[in-house]
Amino acid sequence: MFFTQVLNGLQLGSIYALVALGYTMVYGIILLLNFAHGDIIMVGAYVSWLVMAQLGLPPVLAIILSVAACTLMGVLIDKVAYAPLRNAPRLSILITAIGVSYFLENGAQLVFGADAKVVPAYTELTTVQLGGLSLSFPSILTVLVTVVATVALTVVVQKTKLGKAMRAVSEDMGAARLMGINVNTTISFTFAVGSALAGIGAVLYAMAYTQANPTMGMMLGTKAFVAAVLGGIGSIPGAVVGGLLVGFAEVFVTAIGLSVWKDAVVFLLLIIVLVVRPTGIFGRTMNEKV
Amino acid sequence: MFENVSRRNFLQVSAASVALLGLAGCNGSSDSGEGGDASGSIKVGIMGPHTGDNSSYGLACLNGAQLYFKQLNEDGGVNGKQIEPVVYDEKGDATEAVNAYNRLVQEDGVTGIVGDVTTGPTIAVAQASVADNMPCVTPSATAADVVTYGSNYFRACVTDPEQGRVMANFAAEQGYKNVATLYLSGSDYSEGVNAAFCEEAEAKGITITAQESYSEGDVDFNTQLTNIINTNPDAILVPNYYQDDGMIVTQARAQGYDKVFLGVDGWSGIYGGSENYADAADLHDCYYCCAFSSSNDSEVAAQFIEDYEAEYNETPTNFCALGYDAAMVLANGLAAAEEAGLEPGSEDYKQAVIDGIASGTVEGVTGSISYEGTGDPIKSSLIITFAEDGTEETFEVLEA
Numbered sequence: 001m002f003f004t005q006v007l008n009g010l011q012l013g014s015i016y017a018l019v020a021l022g023y024t025m026v027y028g029i030i031l032l033l034n035f036a037h038g039d040i041i042m043v044g045a046y047v048s049w050l051v052m053a054q055l056g057l058p059p060v061l062a063i064i065l066s067v068a069a070c071t072l073m074g075v076l077i078d079k080v081a082y083a084p085l086r087n088a089p090r091l092s093i094l095i096t097a098i099g100v101s102y103f104l105e106n107g108a109q110l111v112f113g114a115d116a117k118v119v120p121a122y123t124e125l126t127t128v129q130l131g132g133l134s135l136s137f138p139s140i141l142t143v144l145v146t147v148v149a150t151v152a153l154t155v156v157v158q159k160t161k162l163g164k165a166m167r168a169v170s171e172d173m174g175a176a177r178l179m180g181i182n183v184n185t186t187i188s189f190t191f192a193v194g195s196a197l198a199g200i201g202a203v204l205y206a207m208a209y210t211q212a213n214p215t216m217g218m219m220l221g222t223k224a225f226v227a228a229v230l231g232g233i234g235s236i237p238g239a240v241v242g243g244l245l246v247g248f249a250e251v252f253v254t255a256i257g258l259s260v261w262k263d264a265v266v267f268l269l270l271i272i273v274l275v276v277r278p279t280g281i282f283g284r285t286m287n288e289k290v
Numbered sequence: 291m292f293e294n295v296s297r298r299n300f301l302q303v304s305a306a307s308v309a310l311l312g313l314a315g316c317n318g319s320s321d322s323g324e325g326g327d328a329s330g331s332i333k334v335g336i337m338g339p340h341t342g343d344n345s346s347y348g349l350a351c352l353n354g355a356q357l358y359f360k361q362l363n364e365d366g367g368v369n370g371k372q373i374e375p376v377v378y379d380e381k382g383d384a385t386e387a388v389n390a391y392n393r394l395v396q397e398d399g400v401t402g403i404v405g406d407v408t409t410g411p412t413i414a415v416a417q418a419s420v421a422d423n424m425p426c427v428t429p430s431a432t433a434a435d436v437v438t439y440g441s442n443y444f445r446a447c448v449t450d451p452e453q454g455r456v457m458a459n460f461a462a463e464q465g466y467k468n469v470a471t472l473y474l475s476g477s478d479y480s481e482g483v484n485a486a487f488c489e490e491a492e493a494k495g496i497t498i499t500a501q502e503s504y505s506e507g508d509v510d511f512n513t514q515l516t517n518i519i520n521t522n523p524d525a526i527l528v529p530n531y532y533q534d535d536g537m538i539v540t541q542a543r544a545q546g547y548d549k550v551f552l553g554v555d556g557w558s559g560i561y562g563g564s565e566n567y568a569d570a571a572d573l574h575d576c577y578y579c580c581a582f583s584s585s586n587d588s589e590v591a592a593q594f595i596e597d598y599e600a601e602y603n604e605t606p607t608n609f610c611a612l613g614y615d616a617a618m619v620l621a622n623g624l625a626a627a628e629e630a631g632l633e634p635g636s637e638d639y640k641q642a643v644i645d646g647i648a649s650g651t652v653e654g655v656t657g658s659i660s661y662e663g664t665g666d667p668i669k670s671s672l673i674i675t676f677a678e679d680g681t682e683e684t685f686e687v688l689e690a
Contacts, residue, residue, distance in 0.1 A: 001520040004545070008512040116533050118565045126544040134546025136512070209509040210540050211533065211567070219507060254513040259504050260475045 003133065005255050011139040011208065013247020014146035018201035019224030020231065020239035021153060022074075022194035028234035029170045029190045031090060035097040036077055038221015039104035040195050044070040044202025045119060045212035046112060052120045059122040067199035074195025075188050083184070101221075108214040116213040119206040138208040145204060149197060150240050157236065162189055170234070219263075226270045232283025241281060245269070330371040332624060332634065334359070335394035336617075337405035337415075339382035347609050348407045351429045352377065354613025355404045357601050362621055369628035373621065376400060380411055387411035388418050395422055401627075401634055402426065402620045402643055404613070409433040416443045425623055425643040429616035430609055433478075437665025442644050444665040446616040446656070447581055450479050453554040454486030456579045456671045456688060457527060461552060462494040466524035469496055469552070472514055472538060474530050475503035483529035483554050499523045515542045525550035532560040536567025543572040553578030558608060561680040570680030577685060579671045581656035582611035585682045586672060594655040608656075615654035623647035657687070 019041060026034045044066040051062040081100050085093045128135045157163040165186045168176040177183050205220070206212060223246055231242025246266055253265045273280060336355050338348030359373045367373055376398045378390035387406050394400045402425040406412040412431035419426050420440035427444045428436060434451070437443045448456070461469055469491060474480035488498050499521035502514035518526060519542070528538050528551055535557050542551075557578035560567045584595055584605050594614060598606040606614075626646025632639040651660040657670035675685040 001516060004516045004520075005513060008510075008516055011512070012510055115564065116567075118536070118567055121569065127546050136541070136544040138544065139512070208541075209537060211509070211537060216509070250510075251513045254504075255517060257502070257517075259502070259508075259514065262505065 004135070005251055007135060007139050007143070009248040009251035010143045010244070011136075011247070012250060013244035014142045015201055015205055015208075015220075015243075016224050016227045016246050017146055017240045017243025018149060018197050018204070019220060020227040020243045021150070021236065022198050022201075023225055023228040024231070024233055024235060024239040025166075025190050025194045027228070029166060030082070030086075030173075030187060032082065032093055032097060033225065034194075035094075035221065035225075036100035036104060037194070037198060038217030038219075038224065039101050039108075040070050040073050040077075040198040040217070041202040041205060041220060042108060042212065042214065042217035043073050043104065044199045045206045045216065046108060046117065048122075048203060048206050049117045049119045049212050052122075053118070059120075063122065063203050066203050067196055070199030070202060071192050071196045074191040074198070078188060078191040083187075101217075105214050105218065112212075112214065114214060116211040119210055119212055121210075122203070122207050136208075138204070142204045142208065145200060146240070149200060150236070153193070153197070154236055156193070162186065166190055223266060226266055229270060229280055230273050232280030235280070235282040238280055238282030331374040332368060332371050332628075333374045333376055333398055333400045334620060334624075335376050335378065335391075335398065335400040335403040335405065337378045337380055337387065337390050337394070337403065338407035339411070340377075340379035342382040344382045344408050347430060348379070348382070350607050350609035351404075351407050351613030351616070353602055354429070354598070354606065354610040354615075355617040357598060357610075358614045358617035358621070360601075361597070362617075368621060368624050371628070373624075380406065382408060382411065384411045384414040388414050391415045391418050395424060399635060400424075401639065402624060404429065404616045404620055406431065407609075409436065412436050416440070419443065423637065423640050423644070425620065425640055425647065427616040427620045427647070429612035441648070441665070442640075444619060444647055444661065444667070446612050446619055446654070446659060446667060448669060448671070449666060450482040450554075451486035452666070453579055453671075454483040454488075454529065455490045457483075457529075457552050457554060457577075458487045458490035458494060458496070460577065460579065460673055460688060461491055461496055461525060461527075464525075464550075466496060466550065468499045468521070468523045469525045469527060470500040470502070470518040470521055470523040471498065471527040471529070472502045472504070472511065472518060473528075474534065475505055477506070477530075479556065480529050484527065487527055487529070509537060511538050511541050512545065515545055515547070518542075519545060519547050523549070525552050527552045529554045529556065531556040532558065532567050536560050539568045539572050539576065549575060551576040555580040555608065557674075558583075561676060562682065566680065570676070570678065573676040573680055574678075575675075577673050577675050579673055579688070580608060581669075581671065582606075582608045583672055583674050583682055583684060585674065585684050586655075587684060588687070590653055591655045611655045615652070615656050615659060618652050618654050619647055619650075619659060622650045622652050626650065 022037050026032055047066045047069040048062045051057050051065050077100055081096050082093055125137045128137050165181045168181055169183055169186045173183055227242035227246045228239050230245055231238025249265055249269060250262050253262045336352055338351050339345050340348045359375050363372050380387035380390045404427055406415045406428055407430050409431045412428050413435055416436050416439045419442055423442050425442055427446060429446050432447055432449050434449055437445060471484050473484040500518045502518055528535050539551060558580055595606055623643035623646035627639050627642035630642050632642055648661045659667045659669045662668055671688045673685040673688060674682050677683050
């Protein structure tokens, strides 16, 4: 039972981590809390539903199209809503992000209705037998995919030219531009990668929880935001550790029979971190440029 | 089933009841309106939310009740008199409901009412109707309060706790020794069923191995299910609505739980409705109780389904059946008063209708309905299960 609960925590934490990675990357590069990020996951889940339940196409196609739709959505949101405000005060762009979030939620409600839609199973395999234990296949897959995605992301950011450009833009946008880095392309790329991760998160979410509804991204996004801040916003390992921490905290509180207090405990964690160590676990203290 | 409505409308209910105390004082003596006319018709009111959020429930009850009165009239009515339904929409609002009630009683002069439909407005109407001693039958308001204000209010459905007791009896009958529960914290419906189930089950010698809860909006039930499965229960009670039930069943099956699930009427719609909220393959060994299912093969129910489909061109739901039965219960009371040869609209007439309902038994489409000193019915329940392809089947009829 202990092992199963650990797996439950890992699964929940992994989904938070995937979403938190998107938050953290966008924040790292343009200091924007992209509140629409959770809703991109909702879009991904609906795409899976459309492809499988409505069009009757195979799950592989649903996964590819969901991730592609999320990626496209992320880049599109940046181009339409955020790019024109690149030089505007940070508050304007933050409020725009909240606006985009509401737009997506209500848009989905208008198009798909308020009722939950059931995303068909991606795979016949639901249970894995491991040494006498019955383990849920979506749980194991979620954990594995998150590990792979995190490693891949780290490699992209640390080893590739685009990754180098991302780090440069995040350190000093003006200087990066002077060095010949195409800032807009780099920002678009960041949105694309972050949203692709959200797309993967959407598929894993739909696999585990089987339902898509217009407001599903709201709480998920908020929890992932807490995870990103907890780990140190802007830090990739921070997002993963923060996500796992939030996941384990929820599972622990629920397992001891206090499920009603679950959300309160998560937000209490956020408050404690903000008071004790405002930059988060892996955050660097940054000196404000004068 | 509609506790949330009751809480949302609490203020309106309170306001309505205060307003009512005044009204009741003024109108106490002028309420003996005409209950019918010389040509020999009997006016009855039908009220409910026919527009707005809860309109699907209100319209279903209305259709059911009107179908019953139509059939009754075709068969010659009550004591040779035709039933003349007067319909009011209260828009799901307690104040509107009291207004509609006052119009029915004072302007239309009805002798009985089928309604109201949801808990909040029904409580307001129940409080208003006590002073008039107006016979009323609600098809579907499940809160305990509804029938406690006076002896004039009856219901055709069973209460939430009663459903819990029904499932506890079913569990005992099936020989389950250990049962765990997973309910929605903060929902009167879910908590009410859970508490009644646990009490009754323990009285029957069943061990409750775990009582886990979750919050509104949760989608991950794995942690609670791991705790529950670890206690190795023979069955898990899930007294929630179908969207949550679907996720819970799916996640439990993924964790390797292959034994029994027990549910209540909130399960209705989990499969074969607008969406399939769980795979047919996962719905094996799931049992829930409800008043009516289109899978019911009893003669009365089959006839009702046929008639309803002919009249409205759609398959009747639970609420259509309850509306039909509520109308039947009221008509049974009216028949008693007519037989006694009393003058419609008089105090004696109304009391005779109430006594007629209280002492009579009707064979409704949701089972046999009788009353024992309260407005809560003694009635049978259907236990529904799922075939291999997910379609609902009547497993058995549990007599009261």
